[in-house]
Amino acid sequence: MKDVYLLSGFLGSGKTTLLANMIESLKEQGLKPAVIMNELGELNFDSQAVEEGIPLKEMLNGCICCTGSENTEAQIQGLLAENDFDVLLIETTGAAHPVEALDAVYSPLFADQLNIKGIVTVADSKRWLMRHEMTPQTRSLFLEQIRHAHLLLVNKADLLTEQELGQVTYELQALNPNALIVQTTNAKVPYSFLNKIQATARPTDIEKADIGHHLHLSSRLVDFTDQAFTQEEIEDWVRSLPETVYRMKGYLPIKGNSKPMLFQYAYGLTQWMPEFIKMPPKLVIIGDGVDAIPLPTTTL
Numbered sequence: 001m002k003d004v005y006l007l008s009g010f011l012g013s014g015k016t017t018l019l020a021n022m023i024e025s026l027k028e029q030g031l032k033p034a035v036i037m038n039e040l041g042e043l044n045f046d047s048q049a050v051e052e053g054i055p056l057k058e059m060l061n062g063c064i065c066c067t068g069s070e071n072t073e074a075q076i077q078g079l080l081a082e083n084d085f086d087v088l089l090i091e092t093t094g095a096a097h098p099v100e101a102l103d104a105v106y107s108p109l110f111a112d113q114l115n116i117k118g119i120v121t122v123a124d125s126k127r128w129l130m131r132h133e134m135t136p137q138t139r140s141l142f143l144e145q146i147r148h149a150h151l152l153l154v155n156k157a158d159l160l161t162e163q164e165l166g167q168v169t170y171e172l173q174a175l176n177p178n179a180l181i182v183q184t185t186n187a188k189v190p191y192s193f194l195n196k197i198q199a200t201a202r203p204t205d206i207e208k209a210d211i212g213h214h215l216h217l218s219s220r221l222v223d224f225t226d227q228a229f230t231q232e233e234i235e236d237w238v239r240s241l242p243e244t245v246y247r248m249k250g251y252l253p254i255k256g257n258s259k260p261m262l263f264q265y266a267y268g269l270t271q272w273m274p275e276f277i278k279m280p281p282k283l284v285i286i287g288d289g290v291d292a293i294p295l296p297t298t299t300l
Ligand SMILES: Nc1nc2c(ncn2[C@@H]2O[C@H](COP(=O)(O)OP(=O)(O)OP(=O)(O)O)[C@@H](O)[C@H]2O)c(=O)[nH]1
Pocket: 009, 010, 011, 012, 013, 014, 015, 016, 017, 018, 046, 093, 094, 155, 156, 157, 158, 159, 184, 185, 186, 187
C-alpha cells in the first residue's frame, strides 16, 4: 500500500513550501516520495521545488477536479507502473475543492494499492484575519478547504501576534473540530503529525465505528465479489443514504449481466453504463463517516 496525501489550501498559502518540507521529512524516514503537481497555468514554476530523481507528474491544464478524473487516473496509473515509491504527494491548485480532488484521486481501479492518508490544508492565518475582504465565492472555497482537512496547518504564524494566532487557531478548530491542528511557520510540520491522519476506512475501523465516531471526510472500498443486485435494489439503497455521502463510483454486479456495470453517483443522481470489459466488482464511497453506513442488500 502506498500512502497518499492531498495538499490543499488557498493560493499563496504555502502548499509548495509544505511539499518541499514533506519531501525532506519522508526522505529522512527512509521513504521514497513521488509527486503530482496540479497547476492552473500552462507552465509550472513550482516544479523546481521538487528535486531531480523524484518521480513527478504535472497536470498543467486545469484543476485536478475539473479536468476529469480520467486524467488524474492516467497520471497515477503511470506513476504506479513506471516508478518505485512509497508515498504520493499531490499538490492541488488553490482553486480545488477538496471533495472533488479526493474524488479524482480515488479510482476503483487502484483503490487497493493506495491508502489515502488525507487532506492536509495549509491555511494562511493572515488571510484568515482578512477573510471578510474576499468575495463570497472565494471565502466559501477557503472555508471548505478548512472544513474538510484532516490535518490543518495554521501557517504564516510569524506574521501574527501571539494573541491573533491564538484567536485564529481557536476559530479554525471550531470550524473543523475533527482536524488535527498545528501552528506553523514556513509550513514546517513534524512527520509524526502527518503519519497520524487516516482517511481510508479499513474493515477494522468499520467494525469499531459507532455514532459520533469517524465523522470525517473519508473513503471506503467495498468489494461485491460473489454478490449480485438488481438496479432497483441499488437505487433503493442510494435513496436511503444520508446526504453526507457525496460520491460513489465503481463497478456493480447486476443480476442477468455477465459483466459488472459502471456506476456513478454525484449530487443525488445516479448514472449507469454497460461495461464491455470484466472489471472487478468494487465500489468506492466518499463522504463523511462512510464507515458507518449500511451496504445494499438483495432479496434473492
Ligand atoms: N512569512 C511567511 N511566508 C511564508 C510562509 N509560508 C510560505 N510563505 C511564503 O509565501 C509565498 C507562497 O508560498 P507557496 O509555498 O508558493 O504557496 P502556494 O500555496 O504553493 O502558492 P500557489 O502555488 O500560488 O497556490 C512564498 O513566498 C513563501 O515563501 C510563512 O509561514 N511565513
